Structure formats: structure tokens, C-alpha cells
Amino acid sequence: xxxxxxxxxxxxxxxxxxxxxxxxxxxxxxxxxxxxxxxxxxxxxxxxxxxxxxxxxxxxxxxxxxxxxxxxxxxxxxxxxxxxxxxxxxxxxxxxxxxxxxxxxxxxxxxxxxxxxxxxxxxxxxxxxxxxxxxxxxxxxxxxxxxxxxxxxxxxxxxxxxx
Amino acid sequence: xxxxxxxxxxxxxxxxxxxxxxxxxxxxxxxxxxxxxxxxxxxxxxxxxxxxxxx
Numbered sequence: 001x002x003x004x005x006x007x008x009x010x011x012x013x014x015x016x017x018x019x020x021x022x023x024x025x026x027x028x029x030x031x032x033x034x035x036x037x038x039x040x041x042x043x044x045x046x047x048x049x050x051x052x053x054x055x056x057x058x059x060x061x062x063x064x065x066x067x068x069x070x071x072x073x074x075x076x077x078x079x080x081x082x083x084x085x086x087x088x089x090x091x092x093x094x095x096x097x098x099x100x101x102x103x104x105x106x107x108x109x110x111x112x113x114x115x116x117x118x119x120x121x122x123x124x125x126x127x128x129x130x131x132x133x134x135x136x137x138x139x140x141x142x143x144x145x146x147x148x149x150x151x152x153x154x155x156x157x158x159x160x161x162x163x
Numbered sequence: 164x165x166x167x168x169x170x171x172x173x174x175x176x177x178x179x180x181x182x183x184x185x186x187x188x189x190x191x192x193x194x195x196x197x198x199x200x201x202x203x204x205x206x207x208x209x210x211x212x213x214x215x216x217x218x
Contacts, residue, residue, distance in 0.1 A: 004206060005202070006198055006202055007198060007202065029198070029201050032192075033186070036208075037201070037205075038209075093205075119195050119198050150180070154186055155186050155190065158186050
């Protein structure tokens with residue numbers, strides 16, 4: 001099983017010049033919510049130049065599809081151009097590259113709802129803000145989303161008025 | 164002071180059962196420190212899974 005290394009994956013994306021937003025569980029953690037997650041979910045900008053940079057990084061961390069890993073299926077530009085989800089496994093652990101999330105929201109839709117954060121060694125990343133994470137989970141209302149909502153709402157409350 | 168009173172004063176749960184002390188502690192960390200905590204948790208979980216693979 002590949003070791004998980006969020007920091008190495010994020011550094012590779014940052015150094016590769018990839019434009020992306022961190023969403024999902026890791027975004028919640030970076031916003032201060034004490035929840036666990038095993039994968040890194042990102043929404044990249046889907047212009048051709050950015051997808052080329054992303055493909056180079058994915059190749060560098062040996063990313064393949066998690067489904068049937070023995071076939072070692074690699075994502076290509078046409079996969080990444082799609083609004084769908086690419087569920088990958090890499091030398092840095094699980095990585096989901098999401099063309100869009102929720103009701104078809106793209107990188108550019110999400111960008112105004114992000115915060116830039118430093119995650120060590122000068123690496124700065126764009127993270128979806130807690131208000132938007134909560135709104136999207138309320139909208140999706142899946143069991144997994146509903147389960148984590150009380151923690152996210154309390155975190156936002158304490159963030160807004162710490163006691 | 165009775166032991167149960169003592170314990171109660173040291174906990175802080177919201178009415179829906181969320182541990183607010185955990186959130187306050189996590190909010191007190193920087194994003195890099197939060198990432199580090201998560202990374203250590205994930206690595207520990209993966210190591211345990213590996214040890215128990217096939218069981």
C-alpha cells in the first residue's frame with residue numbers, strides 16, 4: 001500500500017505550477033475542523049496549459065486509477081478535460097482529481113470561495129472556505145456529508161466567535 | 164468536589180454532541196500543524212491496516 005503523504009503531493013502540484021483548489025475532507029482539516037480523511041481531493045483549472053502541467057505532476061508521482069490498480073491505467077488529457085472524477089492512487093497516496101463538484105461547480109466557480117494557506121516550506125495552496133464546504137455538504141445531503149456537518153458547523157461558529 | 168462534577172467541568176460538548184474542546188485545540192494550530200496532525204493519523208491508520216491485512 002503506498003504511504004500517504006499529503007505534503008509531498010501538494011508540494012509537487014505547487015512546484016509543477018498547477019492551479020487547483022483543495023476541497024473535501026482535507027479542506028475541512030486545513031480550515032480547522034478536526035475530522036479525518038484518507039485522500040486528497042482537488043479541483044484543477046481545466047484549461048489546456050494547466051492540464052498539461054497537472055499531467056506532468058501526476059506522471060511524476062506515478063498516479064494510476066484506483067480501480068483495477070493491477071492494470072496501471074494512467075489518466076490522460078482527455079480524462080482530465082471531463083467534468084467527472086478521476087479517482088487515483090499515487091506514490092503520495094489517494095488523490096481525487098475532480099473536474100467539477102456538486103452542481104457542476106468548476107475551479108473558476110470555486111475560486112472566489114477559497115483562502116490561500118501556507119502549508120510549510122513556502123508552499124501556498126488555495127483551500128475551499130468552511131462556509132462553502134458546509135453549503136455544498138448541505139446541498140449534497142449524503143449520509144457521509146450529513147455525518148460530518150455538526151463538526152463543521154461548530155468549527156465555523158467557534159472560528160467566528162472564539163471563546 | 165465529587166469526581167463526576169470535576170469531570171463535567173473539564174468537558175465541553177455542544178447539544179448535538181460535538182466535542183468543542185477538540186475544535187478549539189485544532190483551531191489553535193496553524194494550517195501546517197493541522198496537516199501534520201492529519202498526516203500522522205493517516206500514516207498510523209495505514210500502518211495498522213497493513214499489519215492486519217488479510218485478517
